Amino acid sequence: MQDSTQLIHSIPVDPLTGAISVPIYQTSTFVQEGPGQNKGYDYTRTGNPTRSVLENLIAGLEQGSVGIAFGSGLAAIDAVLKLLQAGDEIVAVDDIYGGAYRLFEQVYRKFGIHVTYVDTSELSRVFHAITSRTKLIWIETPTNPCLKISDIEGIAKIARAHGCLLCVDNTFASPTLQKPLSLGADIVVHSATKYLGGHSDLIAGLVVTKDTSLGEKIKFLQNATGGILAPFDSWLLIRGIETLPLRVRQHCASAQRIAEFLEQHPLVGRVHYPGLDSHKGHQLAKRQSKGFGGIVSFGLKENTLEAAISFVSSTRLFRLAESLGGIKSLVSHPASMTHKSIPEERRKESGVEDSLIRLSVGLEDKEDLVEDLEQAFSRITSKSKVIGGNEICLQ
Numbered sequence: 001m002q003d004s005t006q007l008i009h010s011i012p013v014d015p016l017t018g019a020i021s022v023p024i025y026q027t028s029t030f031v032q033e034g035p036g037q038n039k040g041y042d043y044t045r046t047g048n049p050t051r052s053v054l055e056n057l058i059a060g061l062e063q064g065s066v067g068i069a070f071g072s073g074l075a076a077i078d079a080v081l082k083l084l085q086a087g088d089e090i091v092a093v094d095d096i097y098g099g100a101y102r103l104f105e106q107v108y109r110k111f112g113i114h115v116t117y118v119d120t121s122e123l124s125r126v127f128h129a130i131t132s133r134t135k136l137i138w139i140e141t142p143t144n145p146c147l148k149i150s151d152i153e154g155i156a157k158i159a160r161a162h163g164c165l166l167c168v169d170n171t172f173a174s175p176t177l178q179k180p181l182s183l184g185a186d187i188v189v190h191s192a193t194k195y196l197g198g199h200s201d202l203i204a205g206l207v208v209t210k211d212t213s214l215g216e217k218i219k220f221l222q223n224a225t226g227g228i229l230a231p232f233d234s235w236l237l238i239r240g241i242e243t244l245p246l247r248v249r250q251h252c253a254s255a256q257r258i259a260e261f262l263e264q265h266p267l268v269g270r271v272h273y274p275g276l277d278s279h280k281g282h283q284l285a286k287r288q289s290k291g292f293g294g295i296v297s298f299g300l301k302e303n304t305l306e307a308a309i310s311f312v313s314s315t316r317l318f319r320l321a322e323s324l325g326g327i328k329s330l331v332s333h334p335a336s337m338t339h340k341s342i343p344e345e346r347r348k349e350s351g352v353e354d355s356l357i358r359l360s361v362g363l364e365d366k367e368d369l370v371e372d373l374e375q376a377f378s379r380i381t382s383k384s385k386v387i388g389g390n391e392i393c394l395q
Contacts, residue, residue, distance in 0.1 A: 003176070004245040010060050011238060012053060024235045025049045046223050050231040054238050055206075058190070061175040061241070063182050064208035066215020068222050069234060073171065073191025074099050075227035076205030078107075080136075080167055080187055082221050083214075086112030088135040093120040093150065094350040095143040097169070098339040117346070120150040121281060123158065130162050140169040142285075145297045145334045145358040146351040147172075147272040149281025152288055156184025165214075171195070171325075176248045178289040181210045187218075194325030195294070197240040198247050202233045247327070247363065251294025254366035258359065259296045261370050267377050269299040269355070295324060297334075297358040305354040307380065308333050312357060314376040317364055324360035329369055332358045 014023050025048055030041045041047050051069050059067035070076040077100055084090070092104065094117040104115045118125040120139045130137075137159050141150040152168060159166040167187040168180035174195040180188050190196055192204035209215035222228060229237070252275070259273035271278075274285035275292035285292060300307045312320050318331035322338055332338060334352050342352070361369065 007061065007245065008242060010057060011242065022050060022053050022235060022238050024231050026231050044231065045226055045228055048228075048231050048234070050238075051229055051234040054229070054234045057238060057241060058175075058192075058196075058206050059208050062170070062188050062208040063179050064188065064210050064215070065212040066209050066219060068207045068215065068218050069192075069229040069237075070205035070207070070222065071227045071229055071233075072203045073189070073193060073205040074103060076189045076191075076207045077103060077169075079207060079218050079221045079225070079227070080189060081108055081113070082225070083165070083217060084108075084113055084135055087133060088113055089131055089133040090115045090136045090138055091120075091126060091129045091134055091164075092117050092138040093140050093143055093148070094118055094346075095146045095148055095352070096138075096140065096342075096350070097144045098334075098341045100138075100169075101339075102341040117350070119148070119350075120155065121148045123151060123154045126155055127158050130158070130164065134162060134164050137164050137166045138169075139166070140172065141178075142172045142274055142281075142293060142295065144172060145272075145295070145338070145356065147274055147279075147293075147295060147297060148351075149274055149279075149285045151284055152178075152180050152183040152185055159186070160184070172293050172295055173289055174244060174248055176245050177252075177291045177293065181208065183288060186210055186214065192237055193323060195248060195251075196244065196325075197237055198244065198325060198327065199236075199240055200323065200326035200328065202236045202240075204229050204233055204237050248291065248294070250363050251325075251361055252291040254363075254369060255294045255296050255359075255361040256292065257366045258361055258369060258373065261373065262296065262298050265377065267301055267381065269301045269303065272297040294361045295358065296361060297356055299353055300355040300357070303353055303355040305335070308355045308357055309336070310380045311376055314379040315372055316375070317369055317372040318359060318376075324358075326360070327363045329362035329364055330360040332360075334358055 032038045055067035092115050116129045118129045139150045156166050165186045168185045170188045171191045188208045190206040192206045256275045262268050263271045273296045312331050312333045318329045321330045335354050
C-alpha cells in the first residue's frame with residue numbers, strides 16, 4: 001500500500017456515530033462512572049480523543065511508538081530539553097532555527113545546560129564536539145535557512161556510541177519525504193504549524209519517539225507542564241495532514257523549478273536547494289529523502305542588507321512574512337526576521353549572510369512564481385544605475 005493511501009485510511013472513522021471526519025471533542029472534562037473510573041479520559045490537559053487521534057497519526061507517519069502534541073513547535077522543543085538536567089551538554093547544528101537558539105541560550109543556559117554549535121553536515125565535527133557530558137545531539141536536516149543536509153544514519157551511530165540521544169527537527173522535510181526514526185534517530189520534532197498544518201491557520205508542535213519508555217517520559221512532561229494542543233487545533237492539524245503528500249509533491253516540483261531559475265540568474269549568488277546538483281548535500285539528500293522540499297534560499301551577488309530588503313519588498317505573489325509551509329508562497333529575510341535573535345557574528349558564521357533570502361514555495365502555478373521573482377529582480381535593478389561612474393537612485 002502506498003504511503004498516501006495508508007495515511008488517509010489510518011485516520012479512523014468515529015466508532016460511535018460513523019462520522020468520517022474525526023469529531024472535535026471540545027470539552028475540558030469527562031464524567032466519571034465512579035471515582036477514578038472513566039472511559040479512557042478524565043481531563044483534556046491529560047488526554048482528549050481528538051488529540052489522541054492526531055498523536056497516533058503522527059506516530060504512525062514517523063514510524064515511531066509515541067506521538068505527543070503541543071501548543072507550538074517551541075513547546076515541543078522545550079519538552080525534549082526537559083529530559084536533561086543541570087550539567088548536561090547538547091551538540092547542536094550551527095545553522096539552527098532562531099527560536100530554538102533563543103530557547104537554548106536565553107532560557108536553558110542559566111539552568112546549567114551548555115550547547116556547542118557545529119556544522120553537523122560534517123560527521124567529524126559532530127564526533128569531536130562530543131564530551132563525557134553530552135546527552136543530546138540536535139539537528140535539523142535540511143537546516144533553516146541554509147538547507148544544509150546532515151547524515152542522520154551516520155550521526156545516529158555516533159550518538160549510540162557515546163550514549164547520547166539524537167533528536168531531528170523534521171519540519172522542513174516532513175514525514176512524507178524523510179523518516180529520521182527509521183534511520184536511527186531517537187526523537188523527531190515538528191513545528192506542525194508548517195507543512196503538516198499546511199494552511200497557515202494554526203500553531204502546533206509534535207514530538208515522536210522511537211522508544212515507548214522515552215515517549216512516556218515526554219508524555220508525562222506534556223501533562224505536568226500543560227503545553228497541550230487544543231481539540232480544535234488538533235482537528236485542524238488532522239485535516240491538514242490528510243492532504244500532506246499531495247501538497248508536498250507540488251511544493252517540491254515548484255521549488256525545483258525556482259531553484260534552477262535562480263541558479264542561472266545574473267543577480268543571484270549562491271542558491272541553497274538540495275535538489276540542485278551543485279548542492280553539497282545533493283547525493284546524501286537523494287539517499288535519505290524522497291524529495292528535496294519546498295524551501296529555497298539564496299544570496300544576492302550584491303551582498304548587502306539594503307539589496308535584500310529591497311528584493312523582499314518587491315515581490316507580489318511571494319508575501320513578506322515569517323513562517324513557511326503553507327499553500328501561499330512567502331518570502332522572508334532571515335537576518336532581520338526569523339534569525340534576528342542570533343548574534344550577528346554567529347549568524348554569519350553559519351551562513352546566514354545579510355543578503356540571504358528564504359522562499360517558501362506555495363501551491364501557485366510555478367511559472368507565475370518565476371515571473372514574480374523576475375519582476376522583483378527588475379524592480380531592484382531599476383532603482384539604481386551607474387552613470388559616469390556615479391551611482392544615482394531612480395525611485
